Amino acid sequence: MKTVLTIAGSDSCGGAGIQADLKTFSALGTYGMSVITAVTAQNTMGVINVREMDVEIVRDQIDCLFDDIMIHAVKIGMVSSVEIIETIGSCLRGRTDTPIVLDPVMVSKSGCHLLRPESTEALSKVLFPLAEVVTPNLFEAEVITGQKINNIDGMEEAAVKIHDLGARNVVVKGGHLAGDAVDVLYDGLHFDYLKGTRFDTPNTHGTGCTFSSAIAAYLAGGFSVPEAVREAKKYISGAIENSFALGHGVGPTHHFYALYRKAGVYNE
Numbered sequence: 001m002k003t004v005l006t007i008a009g010s011d012s013c014g015g016a017g018i019q020a021d022l023k024t025f026s027a028l029g030t031y032g033m034s035v036i037t038a039v040t041a042q043n044t045m046g047v048i049n050v051r052e053m054d055v056e057i058v059r060d061q062i063d064c065l066f067d068d069i070m071i072h073a074v075k076i077g078m079v080s081s082v083e084i085i086e087t088i089g090s091c092l093r094g095r096t097d098t099p100i101v102l103d104p105v106m107v108s109k110s111g112c113h114l115l116r117p118e119s120t121e122a123l124s125k126v127l128f129p130l131a132e133v134v135t136p137n138l139f140e141a142e143v144i145t146g147q148k149i150n151n152i153d154g155m156e157e158a159a160v161k162i163h164d165l166g167a168r169n170v171v172v173k174g175g176h177l178a179g180d181a182v183d184v185l186y187d188g189l190h191f192d193y194l195k196g197t198r199f200d201t202p203n204t205h206g207t208g209c210t211f212s213s214a215i216a217a218y219l220a221g222g223f224s225v226p227e228a229v230r231e232a233k234k235y236i237s238g239a240i241e242n243s244f245a246l247g248h249g250v251g252p253t254h255h256f257y258a259l260y261r262k263a264g265v266y267n268e
């Protein structure tokens with residue numbers, strides 16, 4: 001059994017964060033584990049409150065898993081503070097056999113800061129060099145590089161700059177551009193373009209979390225980075241196509257539609 005660990009925040013409504021990550025790991029046939037960095041009180045309309053975990057419990061969660069279990073890939077999401085970032089860095093540095101996918105989560109769709117603004121530099125300095133793949137969305141890529149991004153050329157320029165900060169592979173996600181949903185993968189030498197149909201749905205809560213977790217699950221399964229990213233793109237596209245309304249705001253993507261259909265229990 002391949003194992004994948006998510007180090008991220010809890011989303012009480014289950015569409016993003018730890019909950020989305022664990023659903024993704026299960027849907028892709030891997031065994032999921034979690035290290036919680038923060039608890040958010042969150043629903044489909046927004047984030048009401050955030051409580052960071054103290055660094056001791058973050059460290060103990062990570063160390064006790066690595067002490068006991070073979071971990072085939074790690075995904076990192078919401079990390080919140082400089083102290084939590086440095087703790088994660090010191091726990092994972094040296095564990096070079098385990099590929100790390102870093103989703104540099106900054107602000108939720110509803111506009112809440114999930115990374116303290118003063119932590120941006122620590123995120124890139126401490127965690128980018130440990131990451132096999134970094135997956136910024138357009139806004140995150142703009143904050144990291146200090147440049148505005150309006151098109152694929154801008155995504156390519158940002159990918160190069162983020163690669164220069166130490167990430168071995170960069171996927172700049174085009175989910176927030178108009179037109180097809182095109183993401184740009186850069187490995188330091190070549191660009192690869194992941195083209196997806198844009199689905200006209202308001203229910204996109206947790207798309208970035210799901211995409212990065214799917215990359216981690218495929219890396220755990222032994223896929224190369226380009227293969228893992230390509231398969232993850234198929235997975236997130238299907239999850240968005242089958243997303244559904246929940247609550248009064250932005251609904252979640254659907255992780256299990258394929259399994260449910262196969263089992264004949266799919267419930268529209």
Ligand SMILES: Nc1ncnc2c1ncn2[C@@H]1O[C@H](COP(=O)(O)OP(=O)(O)O)[C@@H](O)[C@H]1O
Binds near residue numbers: 207237
């Ligand atoms: N409406 C959509 N239709 C199809 N794919 C989308 C849509 N919105 C986002 N995506 C894809 O979902 C993935 C996550 O991207 P994005 O939503 O930009 O991340 P984030 O949640 O970090 O803002 C990317 O592969 C992106 O291209």
Ligand SMILES: Cc1ncc(COP(=O)(O)OP(=O)(O)O)c(N)n1
Binds near residue numbers: 018
């Ligand atoms: C606990 C937590 N972590 C991350 C996010 C952001 O997830 P993302 O996939 O970027 O989805 P949206 O917030 O953009 O819907 C979150 N909301 N909560």
